[in-house]
Amino acid sequence: MEKRKQLYEGKAKKVYATDDPELLIVSYKDDATAFNGLKKGTIAGKGVINNKMSNRLMQQLEKAGVPTHFVKELSDRETLVKKVSIVPLEVIVRNIAAGSFSKRYGVEEGKAFIHPTIEFSYKNDELGDPLLNTDQALVLGLVSKEEVETIRAYSYRINAFLQAFWRSCGVTLVDFKLEFGRLNDGTIVLADEISPDTCRLWDSKTGEKLDKDRFRRDLGGVEEAYQEIMKRLETQLM
Numbered sequence: 001m002e003k004r005k006q007l008y009e010g011k012a013k014k015v016y017a018t019d020d021p022e023l024l025i026v027s028y029k030d031d032a033t034a035f036n037g038l039k040k041g042t043i044a045g046k047g048v049i050n051n052k053m054s055n056r057l058m059q060q061l062e063k064a065g066v067p068t069h070f071v072k073e074l075s076d077r078e079t080l081v082k083k084v085s086i087v088p089l090e091v092i093v094r095n096i097a098a099g100s101f102s103k104r105y106g107v108e109e110g111k112a113f114i115h116p117t118i119e120f121s122y123k124n125d126e127l128g129d130p131l132l133n134t135d136q137a138l139v140l141g142l143v144s145k146e147e148v149e150t151i152r153a154y155s156y157r158i159n160a161f162l163q164a165f166w167r168s169c170g171v172t173l174v175d176f177k178l179e180f181g182r183l184n185d186g187t188i189v190l191a192d193e194i195s196p197d198t199c200r201l202w203d204s205k206t207g208e209k210l211d212k213d214r215f216r217r218d219l220g221g222v223e224e225a226y227q228e229i230m231k232r233l234e235t236q237l238m
């Protein structure tokens with residue numbers, strides 16, 4: 001499958017059309033941004049790691065019964081995916097307090113929850129991705145009631161799967177962001193990526209951060225953390 005016109009360049013990926021109107025090629029960049037684009041940088045090798053990690057995890061999720069956009073890995077940085085119309089919601093699943101949750105509710109980072117939580121924000125960079133509840137998502141026409149139920153059910157299933165998977169790698173899954181999309185026939189599938197850019201992953205023993213927080217918070221060892229988390233995944237999937 002050949003890349004055709006570039007349709008979109010985002011903060012972390014480029015998206016290309018192909019000869020098949022139902023398929024796209026995504027190309028992962030090393031560019032990193034945080035705080036809605038205010039902080040910019042590069043993480044050498046990140047695109048390769050995020051591409052491969054997201055693909056491995058989506059392949060596993062498919063086996064666990066969650067439909068995804070993944071079709072085929074084309075190269076280190078490029079993947080063929082099913083074209084979807086993205087549901088403009090960032091779906092955030094949390095198992096442990098961190099980041100904006102800790103800040104908003106005054107809860108110390110690292111406090112484990114008695115059960116996972118799901119929150120939604122409106123995927124809209126101009127508005128700064130504001131939080132919203134399902135009623136608000138429905139009245140804004142972002143998603144239907146049935147779709148929200150499907151998205152919630154898949155998100156919990158994805159969390160259970162990923163939590164167990166990362167635990168087996170000696171890693172605690174703190175929280176993560178998902179995006180879903182609609183295929184032509186309306187079927188909801190998991191899209192975008194699952195990577196250290198979109199998940200908080202802590203070493204289970206030491207609590208060391210193995211994700212993009214190292215970049216966001218200037219903790220150093222960013223490239224090394226991405227390499228380490230990828231090594232853990234590959235060792236586990238060998």
Ligand code: ADP
Nearest residue numbers: 010011012013015069081082083084086191192
């Ligand atoms: P952003 O748009 O936030 O800067 P990226 O740089 O990751 O993010 O750009 C990738 C874009 O492609 C995102 O807007 C994402 O919603 C979209 N996308 C991801 N998977 C698909 C897909 N299967 N079909 C269509 N669009 C997709």
Ligand code: UDP
Nearest residue numbers: 092098099100101175176177197198199200
């Ligand atoms: N996240 C993301 N993209 C976003 C916002 C959040 O991938 O635009 C991920 C982030 O990596 C973390 C989880 O979602 O794993 C929860 O992020 P949070 O709401 O705590 O926001 P942050 O502290 O990153 O601003």
